[in-house]
Amino acid sequence: MKVIISVMFLFFAMTVFGQKGTEEIKIKTTAECNSCKERIEGKLNYTKGIRFAELDVPTKVLTVSYSPSKISLKEIKELVAGIGYDADEVKAEKKAYNALPECCKVGGM
Amino acid sequence: MKYILLFFVLWIQFNSTAQVRGVVFGSDTTKQNKLYGARIETTVSKIQLRTDEEGRFEFILPKELPDTLIFSARGYISDTLILDIDDRFSNFKIVLYSALLLPEVIASYKKDSKSVSKLKTLLVEEISSDELRKAACCNLSESFETNASVDVSMSDAVSGAKQIQMMGLSGVYTQIQFENIPYLRGLESAFGLNSIPGTWVNAIQITKGTGSVxxxxxxxxxLINLDLHKPFETDQFFMNGYVNHFGRSELNVHTGIQLSEKWxxxxxxxGSTLNNSIDQNKDGFKDVPTGYNSAIFNRWHYQGDKMEAQFGVNAYVDEKLGGQTGFRSFEPGINGKYGVMNHTESINLFAKTGFFFKGKPYRSIGILYNAKYQTTNAQFGLRKFNGLEKRGYINAIYDDIIGSTIHKTRVGLSATAVQFEQQQDSLSDDRLELVPGAFGEYTYTGVRFINVLGARLDYHNLFGPVFSPRVHSKYTLTELTDLRFTAGRGWRVPNYMIDNLSLLATGRQWVSPLEIKPEISWNIGGSFVQEFKLIKKKASLVVDYYYTYFENQLIVDRDVNLNQIVFRNLSNNSYSNSLQAELSLSPLKVLDVRFAYKYLDVKAIYNNDLQTKVMVPNHRGFVNIAYKSRNKRWMVDFTTSVFGSSRLPITELPDLSVTTINRSEIYPMISAQITHVYKRFDFYIGGENLGNYTQKSPIIDAQNPFSTTFDATRVWAPIVGTMIYGGFRFTIPHVEDEN
Incomplete structure (x- = not known):
């Protein structure tokens, strides 16, 4: 029992301290659907320096919490563009965009 | 008038071609209106469409099911719905909530790992693979830890067998099926769930009360329906390794191959194995039996334009060795130790074919086939059981509508042929059962009211005709409140030996029933599902109550005298009341909390008195806390269950006095698991029974296992203390067609 409590404490402590020196930004994307959400979050959440990435499908806004010492905002936007979506001023990479399934393209039909 | 007529004609046309249809509403705090241009898409079949001016949508049911429907509209929180074959004529009402309702929360779609389907007529609880991952161990009978509807109990202290219960009634009264093919029947109905590894399962659907005819x-x-990973969505490669600190190790490997567009x-x-003998309580008996289990499952799927087919094979070998630690062999005189052995081999063949009618998607013919061969040889000390089962089954279902999809019908024929050979020492129970049957089901789907009337008539070669009528209704009171009602009759032919195999782990003699008669029960119940917002977060409350009444039951009477266990038929004097409440909340975005409570009142006439059934706790409750980090890479799960007291059988002690404490203690069970997800790898570590609660001497007269006072069946709590485990999963995911 003591073990669990200490493990859980450690764990939450980690999450709390993990927030030190991180920044949260919102990026407007051209994501259309839940499949886009999986694509973007799946890529970003496994990228070094990013604490979490969450896409809100209705507003197309991607919230990213990251540590600027490890990854720059520009690099994050380029990552998103590399998957095939616009990220604010950074336009989607043509090749990646063309490879997206129909539903994920702009207009989405 | 002309217009009305035209409208009707159009509407019927609309109904006959549109298989999935409905209306999407947008809702803010004050009003609901039909949403024009809301987006609907499916994840598997990639159907995309938008609603019309009236908020309506319709499309032909995709071929690959289940599929996920996603509803989204600008300014509204997206919602999703799992679409499966049962929804083929459904008329959905989808309500999307305004994003303005939750201004500070960036709404993200979250799939509940355990959810109650709001759309089904029956109260169906769904346990998804997310939920199954919460308890990494091991086979299906162990995966109901975080589910209040199904209880898992150890049946004796020596064989390691675990059995499920629903409504306080033994697992044999719960029908288990695999994607609608009746599965784990006959000799497997008591312990069959042990043979299915948790990693095979995509989702489990639990229906309380009688299921569809x-x-x-x-x-x-x-009714428990197992939804295994389908061939066309199975990961290309999946491997799972598990080990616990007692030395049990387990390996699962899956592979899915897309052979062509259609195949x-x-x-x-x-494979799993445990070789270490563990005896924590120093009673000379292994606390956990050693042994091994290997299972293989291969399935083929064909998707054509006019037909869909699948067939496959599942085979397993399970061997468990328990008993005294020095036990080597059952040969008399080798070392005089008490041993327990259970060796089961089973092979199952199954096939499913479905035929569609061009232009009439509401019409289909489905045929299910299943053949099985199983042997079980078990021994408890000097007491032996040998069982053999050969089974064949076929079920043909024809789906159609009357006029429009408001009135749907399903009719069909089924036939079962099964041969049993069972011997327990000098007792034997051999039977050939031939059961042809016919069934019909009518479904009325109104806007708020759905009613399913079904009946089946089966002719059993030994017992004659048996009629099983059933009713299921659902009424949508408000968009957030559902009421359901179910009533029905069900029956089975008991196999008293294998159903109660664990009761061989005692010195008490078995008294066989005078005759084998079908067990017949009526179940009636209802449920109430309310969704609401609590501190602006989604929450739900489910309350259900079921009453089961046996016209005839083969009861196990341990109260007649101290030296016998009497099996006998009991008419009209056995019942169960089950009341359950479950509250789910998400106090934080990353946190899900679930509270459940269940009250059970299970009674029957034992030794001429109406008494509570033994080994059934009257109360059970649990709290489950699940944390998932915002980047979805850390998951922590924590569950505390409390089991109430149950009546224990009065038993003779070694000094020939009788037990005076005949109720079990109230005890907690705590488990926790932490999972960390990498791109291809998941790692998990967890513990069970973290409160380290064990039953003090689970075996009575453990020193003299061959005496009449030996009894290993009075077990109501864990025998082993805290268990720590760890494991990994490695996945190369299924490649989706990216057109």
């Missing part, structure tokens, strides 16, 4: 007559207390196949292989 289409699936047979045997669902008396409930796909999957193979699942499982």
């Amino acid at each position: 289409v699936n047979g007559y045997e669902s008396m207390a409930g 796909s196949t999957s193979i699942f292989a499982h």
Whole structure:
């Protein structure tokens, strides 16, 4: 029992301290659907320096919490563009965009 | 008038071609209106469409099911819905909530890992693979830890067998099926769930009360449907390794291969073993039996334009060795130790074919086939059981509508042929059962009211005709409140030996029933589902109550005298009341909390008195806390269950006095698991029974296992203390067609 409590404490402590020196930004994307959400979050959440990435499908806004010492905002936007979506001023990479399934393209039909 | 007529004609046309249809509403705090241009898409079949001016949508049911429907509209929180074959004529009402309702929360779609389907007529609880991952161990009978509807109990202190219960009634009254094919029947109905590894399962659907007549007559207390990973969606490669600190190790390997556009196949292989003898309580008996289990499952799927077919094979070998630690062999005189052995081999063949009618998607013919061969040889000390089962089953279902999809019908024929050979020492129970049957089901789907009337008539070669009528209704009171009602009759033919195999782990003599008669029960119940917002977060409350009444039951009477266990038929004097409440909340975005409570009142006439059934706790409750980090890479799960007291059988002690404490203690069970997800790898570590609660001497007269006072069946709590485990999963995911 003591073990669990200490493990859980450690764990939450980690999450709390993990927030030190991180920044949260919102990026407007051209994501259309839940499949886009999986694509973007799946890529970003496994990228070094990013604490979490969450896409809100209705507003197309991607919230990213990251540590600027490890990854720059520009690099994050380029990552998103590399998957095939616009990220604010950074336009989607043509090749990646063309490879997206129909539903994920702009207009989405 | 002309217009009305035209409208009707159009509407019927609309109904006959549109298979999935509905209306999407947008809702803010004050009003609801039909949403024009809301987006609807499916994840598997990639259907995309938008609603019309009236908020309506319709499309032909995709071929690959289940599929996920996603509803989204600008300014509204997206919602999703799992679409499966049962929804083919559904008329959905989808309500999307305004994003303005939750201004500070960036709404993200979250799939509940355990959810109650709001759309089904029956109260169906769904346990998804997310939920199954919460308890990494091991086979299906152990995966109901975080589910209040199904209880898992150890049946004796020596064989390691675990059995499920629903409504306080033994697992044999719950029909188990695999994607609608009746499965784990006969000799497997008591312990079959042990043979299915948790990693094979995509989702489990639990229906309380009698199920649809289409699936047979045997669902008396409930129906558990196992939804395994389909060939066309199985990961290309999946491997799972597990080890616990007692030395149990387990390996699962899956592979799914898309052979062509139409053909796909999957193979699942499982092996587990425990070689260490553990005896924590120093009673000379292994606390956990050693042994091994290997299982393989191969399935092929064909998807054509006019037909869909699948077939496959599942085979397993399970061997468990328990008993005294120095036990080597059953040969008399080798070392005089008490041993327990259970060796089961089973092979199952199954096939499913579905035929569609061009231009009439509401019409289809489905045929299910199943053949099985199983042997079980068990021994408890000097007491032996040998069982053999050969089974063949076929079920043909024809789906159609009357006029429009408001009135749907399903009719069909089924036939079962099964041969049993069972011997327990000098007792024997051999039977050939031939059971042809016919069934019909009518579904009325109104806007708020759905009613399913079904009945089946089966002719049993030994017992004559048996009639099973059933009713299921659902009424949508408000968009957030559902009421359901169910009533029905079910029956089964008991196999008293294998159903109660664990009761061989005692010195008490068995008294066989005078005759084998079908067990027949009526179940009636209702449920109430309310969704609401609590501190602006989604929450739900489910309350249900079920009453089961046996016209005839083969009861196990341990109260007649101290030296015998009496099996006998009991008419009209056995019942169960089950009341359950479950509250789910998400106090934080990353946190899900679930509270559940269940009250059970299970009674029957034992030794001429109406008494509570032994080994059934009257109260049970649990709290489950699940944390998932915002980047979805850390998951922590924590569950505390409390089991109430249960009546224990009065037993003779070694000094020939009788037990005076005949109720069990109230005890907690705590488990926790932490999972960390990498791109291809998941790692998990967890513990069970973290409160380290064990039953003090679970075996009575453990020193003299061959005496009449030996009894290993009075077990109501864990025998082993805290268990720590760890494991990994490695996945190369299924490649989706990216057109």
